Amino acid sequence: MVVPYPFTRALFLYGEPIVVPRDGNVEEWRAEIERRMNALAEEAEQRHAEQERREQGHHREVRERPGVVGHLVRAEVRERALEDPEEGGAPGA
Numbered sequence: 001m002v003v004p005y006p007f008t009r010a011l012f013l014y015g016e017p018i019v020v021p022r023d024g025n026v027e028e029w030r031a032e033i034e035r036r037m038n039a040l041a042e043e044a045e046q047r048h049a050e051q052e053r054r055e056q057g058h059h060r061e062v063r064e065r066p067g068v069v070g071h072l073v074r075a076e077v078r079e080r081a082l083e084d085p086e087e088g089g090a091p092g093a
Contacts, residue, residue, distance in 0.1 A: 011044055011048060020033075
């Protein structure tokens, strides 16, 4: 199990409930459940990629404006420090 950092954003997707009949073909239902789970995983990956593209465009826009050294740049430095404490300093600094 992965435990995310506090204040981490997450995306939870779920599909329609699946009712497997007692006398159903086990292999057919296994394949159907796998197909649905893979479709949800693909949708989650696409949504995550879209969000990252939007955020990168926003960060680039802020950096390209002259004279703007906003909280976003400082937040990125802080995030890097949390990801690699040796490179950016102690976590929480």
